[in-house]
Amino acid sequence: MPERTVVVASAHGLHARPAALFTQAAAKAGVPVQLTKNGRSVNAASILGVISLGIDHGDEVLLAVDGEGAEDVLDELSGLLTTDHDA
Amino acid sequence: MTSLTGVGIGRSLVVGPVLRMPDRLPEPATLPSTIGPDGERERVTTALAATAEDIRSRGEKAGGKAQEVLEAQALMAEDPTLRSDIDVRVDNGATADRAVFEAFAGFRDMLLGIGGYMAERATDLDDVSQRVVARLSGVAAPGVPESDTPFVLVARDLAPADTALLDLQKVLAVLTSEGGPTSHTAILAREKSIPAIVGISGILDMADGTVVIADASTGAVTVDPSEEELRRAAGETAARAQRSAVPVGPGALADGTPIPLLANLGSAEGVEGAVAAGAEGVGLFRTEFLFLDAKTAPSVAQQYGHYAKLLRGFPGRKVVVRVLDAGADKPLSFLNDAPEENPALGLRGLRALRATEQILRDQLTALARAAGETDADLWVMAPMVSTVEETRYFVALARELGLKTAGVMVEVPSAALLADRVLAEADFASIGTNDLTQYTLAADRLLGSVASFQDPWHPAVLRLVREVGRAGAALGKPVGICGEAAADPLLAVVLVGLGATTLSMSPSALGDVRAELLQHTREQAVAFADAALTAEDGATARAAVRALLPQHV
Numbered sequence: 001m002p003e004r005t006v007v008v009a010s011a012h013g014l015h016a017r018p019a020a021l022f023t024q025a026a027a028k029a030g031v032p033v034q035l036t037k038n039g040r041s042v043n044a045a046s047i048l049g050v051i052s053l054g055i056d057h058g059d060e061v062l063l064a065v066d067g068e069g070a071e072d073v074l075d076e077l078s079g080l081l082t083t084d085h086d087a
Numbered sequence: 088m089t090s091l092t093g094v095g096i097g098r099s100l101v102v103g104p105v106l107r108m109p110d111r112l113p114e115p116a117t118l119p120s121t122i123g124p125d126g127e128r129e130r131v132t133t134a135l136a137a138t139a140e141d142i143r144s145r146g147e148k149a150g151g152k153a154q155e156v157l158e159a160q161a162l163m164a165e166d167p168t169l170r171s172d173i174d175v176r177v178d179n180g181a182t183a184d185r186a187v188f189e190a191f192a193g194f195r196d197m198l199l200g201i202g203g204y205m206a207e208r209a210t211d212l213d214d215v216s217q218r219v220v221a222r223l224s225g226v227a228a229p230g231v232p233e234s235d236t237p238f239v240l241v242a243r244d245l246a247p248a249d250t251a252l253l254d255l256q257k258v259l260a261v262l263t264s265e266g267g268p269t270s271h272t273a274i275l276a277r278e279k280s281i282p283a284i285v286g287i288s289g290i291l292d293m294a295d296g297t298v299v300i301a302d303a304s305t306g307a308v309t310v311d312p313s314e315e316e317l318r319r320a321a322g323e324t325a326a327r328a329q330r331s332a333v334p335v336g337p338g339a340l341a342d343g344t345p346i347p348l349l350a351n352l353g354s355a356e357g358v359e360g361a362v363a364a365g366a367e368g369v370g371l372f373r374t375e376f377l378f379l380d381a382k383t384a385p386s387v388a389q390q391y392g393h394y395a396k397l398l399r400g401f402p403g404r405k406v407v408v409r410v411l412d413a414g415a416d417k418p419l420s421f422l423n424d425a426p427e428e429n430p431a432l433g434l435r436g437l438r439a440l441r442a443t444e445q446i447l448r449d450q451l452t453a454l455a456r457a458a459g460e461t462d463a464d465l466w467v468m469a470p471m472v473s474t475v476e477e478t479r480y481f482v483a484l485a486r487e488l489g490l491k492t493a494g495v496m497v498e499v500p501s502a503a504l505l506a507d508r509v510l511a512e513a514d515f516a517s518i519g520t521n522d523l524t525q526y527t528l529a530a531d532r533l534l535g536s537v538a539s540f541q542d543p544w545h546p547a548v549l550r551l552v553r554e555v556g557r558a559g560a561a562l563g564k565p566v567g568i569c570g571e572a573a574a575d576p577l578l579a580v581v582l583v584g585l586g587a588t589t590l591s592m593s594p595s596a597l598g599d600v601r602a603e604l605l606q607h608t609r610e611q612a613v614a615f616a617d618a619a620l621t622a623e624d625g626a627t628a629r630a631a632v633r634a635l636l637p638q639h640v
Contacts, residue, residue: 015208017155020155020158020159020162023162024162043167043168046166046168046169047159047162047163047166048163048169048194048212049166049168051198051208052194052197052198052201054201056382
């Protein structure tokens with residue numbers, strides 16, 4: 001399964017608005033996306049799952065995408081994670 | 088007609104039909120499902136989708152920041168992880184109502200467990216849960232009712248989440264059965280200039296659509312008023328509008344005694360609004376916003392930027408900055424987040440800063456630097472000071488770091504009783520009436536069941552204010568008021584009579600207080616204070632002072 005490790009750029013981590021933007025994009029991808037931090041994996045299309053990881057600015061997370069167009073989805077989602085939406 | 092009474096916030100008089108805010112729903116029963124998992128799943132699907140759609144359409148109406156919050160709530164209703172959790176519970180025989188309730192509660196507890204910013208999202212999740220459960224059980228969704236025409240909102244009490252959604256164009260006034268003068272409802276009402284009357288018993292029995300006259304200046308609610316009463320109310324509204332149309336200018340009594348009117352601010356964003364409302368400076372700048380979302384204390388450079396922005400807004404004017412006021416009730420991981428049985432009596436305010444002195448040093452250093460580069464007259468003060476020794480400690484540290492004027496907040500009765508000794512060390516005192524009331528009457532200001540004790544009109548509180556006023560006069564040191572009490576126009580006059588030399592409040596309250604001060608001389612203010620001091624409780628103190636007012640026709 002294609003994967004990528006990224007460092008989260010948002011100043012306040014993946015809370016509220018950045019989390020909403022990210023889960024919406026993950027849901028739109030149409031293929032299963034998994035987000036992992038410190039060995040705990042959640043469905044990236046689940047806002048509750050994503051915020052439950054308590055992801056902070058500078059945290060390292062792993063994105064894993066299964067299915068068609070996985071590389072494109074990885075590009076888009078890692079782009080979102082490495083942009084500072086709180087700036 | 089009947090008449091009900093509570094504690095009024097503000098001076099306005101409004102007439103309108105009431106709409107009741109539904110109470111929180113009871114917890115759904117744990118009865119087994121009678122229609123089976125498939126039927127329950129279908130009910131869940133319909134209710135979740137309809138709730139998400141409803142939240143989203145409210146978001147589109149609201150726009151801006153509210154829309155972002157509501158969009159996140161809609162996503163919670165559609166959350167696939169939550170849905171799987173609900174389905175497992177339904178498959179095990181639960182009703183849709185119970186399964187939804189339990190699944191949301193599980194996620195809420197998890198968010199609370201993470202703490203900090205995440206814990207605040209738990210309120211959003213609760214709101215979504217209530218909406219879905221309401222839809223499943225076919226009752227009105229809790230929260231602020233919607234209406235196309237203006238109405239008077241009736242509620243048990245408002246939660247911060249409700250107040251964020253209040254449509255100010257529609258809500259004429261807020262009437263609650265619970266809550267005291269410092270409850271969320273009251274604070275919100277003052278901030279947004281919505282008239283409110285809190286703590287009205289019997290108000291919840293009113294049917295939607297009943298017309299009332301609500302007079303915040305007396306706390307009286309007239310139910311089903313007569314034609315004659317409506318006519319009188321209209322006349323009174325016009326007269327008050329005229330009276331409060333006092334031109335913006337320096338605060339003063341009728342005899343010309345200047346009483347500078349200052350603003351309470353929680354961030355540098357409010358500077359322009361405060362200046363427009365005629366604030367002559369800042370009497371309380373709360374610095375918690377710089378720290379609350381942070382995992383580590385902000386650097387000197389980060390703090391400096393905010394302080395400089397604030398100070399530039401008030402060239403040549405006084406700006407009183409309170410150093411970080413945190414404790415177990417507002418836990419910060421880098422300060423004090425050890426759980427305490429009684430946070431209000433724990434390691435908070437100056438006590439917590441002293442235990443982690445570097446944070447205090449950094450904050451004072453950033454403030455001194457900002458003061459050096461602007462023309463504002465910066466004063467700094469410490470919160471929750473209870474001894475003379477603490478006063479000496481804070482003043483010495485502030486001087487060491489280059490600050491010219493250092494004082495203390497008087498919120499603890501011990502500091503008020505020893506005000507002569509405290510003010511011998513400090514350059515000024517600022518009385519925080521909310522905490523002073525809480526500590527004097529031993530009543531947690533956040534606890535609804537003891538809200539009736541939280542009355543700054545209480546003569547025990549006023550006698551402590553008098554101690555500070557006297558000490559200030561004897562030593563020639565300024566005594567300010569920066570609690571909500573200063574925003575109550577009549578009480579503001581009493582406080583001046585007790586020796587307050589400046590008053591600081593939410594900018595929205597400045598106009599009413601300025602107008603009231605101009606009606607009375609210093610001699611009258613002292614007479615009001617004497618009447619209040621000899622009363623036996625807050626209500627009789629208020630009544631005693633009202634009895635001295637010239638009768639309005």
